Each structure stands twice: as structure tokens, then as C-alpha cells.
Amino acid sequence: MITVLAGGVGAARFLRGLVLEVDPTTISVVVNTGDDTIMHGLNISPDLDTVTYTVADAIDPERGWGLANESWRVMESLARYQDVKPDSSTAAGTWFNLGDRDLATHLYRTARIAEGATLSTVTQEIARAWGLAFNMMPMSDDQVATKVDIFENGVASTISFQEYFVQRRHGIPVTGVEFVGATTAQPTFINNLHTSEAIIIAPSNPIVSLGPIRALSGVDAALTFNRDRVVAISPIVAGSALKGPADRMLVELGHEASVVGVARIYAPICSTLVIDQQDEALQSAVEREGMKCVVADTIMRTPQITQVLARKVLQAVK
Numbered sequence: 001m002i003t004v005l006a007g008g009v010g011a012a013r014f015l016r017g018l019v020l021e022v023d024p025t026t027i028s029v030v031v032n033t034g035d036d037t038i039m040h041g042l043n044i045s046p047d048l049d050t051v052t053y054t055v056a057d058a059i060d061p062e063r064g065w066g067l068a069n070e071s072w073r074v075m076e077s078l079a080r081y082q083d084v085k086p087d088s089s090t091a092a093g094t095w096f097n098l099g100d101r102d103l104a105t106h107l108y109r110t111a112r113i114a115e116g117a118t119l120s121t122v123t124q125e126i127a128r129a130w131g132l133a134f135n136m137m138p139m140s141d142d143q144v145a146t147k148v149d150i151f152e153n154g155v156a157s158t159i160s161f162q163e164y165f166v167q168r169r170h171g172i173p174v175t176g177v178e179f180v181g182a183t184t185a186q187p188t189f190i191n192n193l194h195t196s197e198a199i200i201i202a203p204s205n206p207i208v209s210l211g212p213i214r215a216l217s218g219v220d221a222a223l224t225f226n227r228d229r230v231v232a233i234s235p236i237v238a239g240s241a242l243k244g245p246a247d248r249m250l251v252e253l254g255h256e257a258s259v260v261g262v263a264r265i266y267a268p269i270c271s272t273l274v275i276d277q278q279d280e281a282l283q284s285a286v287e288r289e290g291m292k293c294v295v296a297d298t299i300m301r302t303p304q305i306t307q308v309l310a311r312k313v314l315q316a317v318k
């Protein structure tokens with residue numbers, strides 16, 4: 001069995017290649033749910049949905065979230081209520097876009113959770129509906145909320161992850177990150193870490209995608225115990241994130257936005273870091289942080305290129 005620790009877009013693209021390389025029924029994917037939110041009373045799990053839609057080849061490729069060929073009639077129709085809602089109400093909010101077809105997933109998840117199903121069960125059902133062959137699991141059935149500390153217009157405040165990422169387009173400096181509920185939430189996957197032949201940390205944001213997973217009780221200890229079989233792919237290439245704010249966030253929180261900075265974060269729990277060929281000159285600097293370092297093409301342009309990456313990642317820990 002192989003376990004993949006996953007955030008959204010980067011992890012999803014990696015999985016498209018991994019499923020070509022190994023039998024998908026032997027893969028368990030543990031997905032960050034710190035980004036989860038409630039909008040219009042609906043349970044939204046962005047990273048679970050990004051993984052599902054991407055591997056099902058239904059994602060909108062330009063946006064990297066939501067479904068291709070989407071329509072937005074529900075969002076447009078909410079405009080009618082903008083002028084009548086009380087100022088204190090969050091109803092009819094339109095800053096977080098939910099496409100008409102995407103809404104079906106959130107309606108289904110919300111209805112099943114209201115019936116008493118766990119997020120793990122519903123996630124399996126949604127994955128089956130989209131034809132995914134691997135075992136997809138949320139990192140926990142308990143709520144964990146990623147909160148972002150910011151300093152905006154001279155005022156310090158703490159906002160939800162989606163208020164930072166979508167509402168403010170991750171355009172403001174971050175002074176801290178918290179994972180509320182993480183220390184009491186039960187991880188779903190500790191057994192997987194002890195029984196997997198390889199544990200892959202996907203090329204996701206080390207702070208806000210892997211951070212919530214690692215913050216769950218017992219996870220870092222289990223990773224450290226199995227460190228020889230843990231391999232990470234750097235989401236930072238030539239000092240930049242391929243998508244999202246990982247590079248800026250690393251610097252804002254006192255890390256280095258480079259493969260060496262990533263190595264420092266992962267070295268305690270992970271034996272091997274896979275870096276892009278553009279960073280080849282930093283291979284020995286990564287090794288000085290106490291990790292093995294494999295150089296590969298990590299720009300996941302097609303599932304076939306990604307399959308080669310997946311092969312190298314697995315070879316590194318086998």
C-alpha cells in the first residue's frame with residue numbers, strides 16, 4: 001500500500017500520474033480538510049473536491065478548482081438578495097463562487113452529514129460516484145479550521161483560510177497560521193502510516209496544506225517513526241510556487257522560499273526530498289539538511305510526464 005498526504009491542486013496533479021504507475025486500489029490518499037468551510041449552510045471541502053474532480057478529469061484546468069463547462073446561474077441569482085439582507089448577515093455571499101454543477105457535490109455532502117454519516121463515509125461515496133479507484137480519506141472526521149493571522153491597514157486580525165485565500169486573493173502578508181481543533185481531532189490514517197511501503201508528501205503547500213495534517217495528534221510521531229519510507233516532492237521550484245501563495249507565505253513566516261527551506265521543514269519526518277531539475281545546483285545543500293535528494297522533472301505538464309515523476313518518487317524509498 002502507498003499513502004499520499006495531499007493538499008489541493010499540486011497533489012491532485014501528482015495523483016493523475018501516480019494512478020498510471022501503480023494499481024490505484026493500492027493507494028490511500030489523505031486529504032487536508034483545514035480549508036473546509038460552510039457557505040450558504042453547505043459543507044464545502046475544497047481540497048477533497050479538487051482531488052476528486054482532477055483525477056476524474058472533470059476539473060476546470062484554467063481555474064484549478066471547480067468543474068469544467070460550469071454555469072453560474074445560482075450565484076447570479078443571489079444578487080437579488082444583496083440589497084435586502086441585513087448588514088450583519090453573511091447570507092447570499094457571492095465572493096466564494098459555487099458553480100451550478102459543483103453545488104450538487106456540496107448538497108450531497110451536506111445532506112449525508114446531516115443524516116449522521118461521517119465525512120470519511122461521504123468522501124468514499126463521492127469518490128465512487130466520480131469513478132475514483134483509490135481510497136480517498138479526509139485527514140479527520142472532526143473539524144479542524146485553518147486560521148490565518150494578518151496585518152491589514154494597520155490592524156492585526158485572524159480570518160478563516162477562505163477569507164484569506166479567496167476573499168483577499170491571498171494578497172496580504174500573513175503573520176501566523178493556526179489549526180484550530182487539530183490537537184483534539186482524531187486522524188483517520190495513523191494505521192496507514194505504519195503499514196504503507198511508501199508515504200508520499202505531495203507537492204502541496206508545506207504550511208497550510210501539510211501543516212493541518214501534521215498538526216493532528218500522533219501524525220508527526222508516526223511519520224518520524226517511518227521516516228525511511230517518507231518522500232516529499234518540493235512544491236517550490238526555482239524559488240517560486242507553481243500555484244498559490246506558498247513561496248510568499250514561507251518567507252512571511254520566517255522560512256526560505258527554496259528547496260532548502262522545504263528540506264528544513266520536512267527533514268524531521270521525511271528521508272527524501274524530490275526537487276526539480278531547475279534546482280539541481282541545490283542538491284548538496286538539501287543533503288546538508290539531512291535528507292537524500294533526488295532530482296527530477298517535477299513540472300506536471302501531462303499525466304504521462306507525471307507518471308515518470310511518480311516512478312522516481314517511488315524508487316527513492318523502495
Ligand code: FO1
Pocket residue numbers: 007008009035044045046047049050065066095096097098102162165166
Ligand atoms: N478558489 C478561488 O480562488 N475562488 C473561488 O471562488 C473558489 C470557489 C471554490 C468553490 C468550491 C471549491 O471546492 C473550491 C473553490 N475554490 C475557489 C478553490 C479553493 O478554495 C482553494 O483553491 C483551496 O482552498 C486552496 O487549496
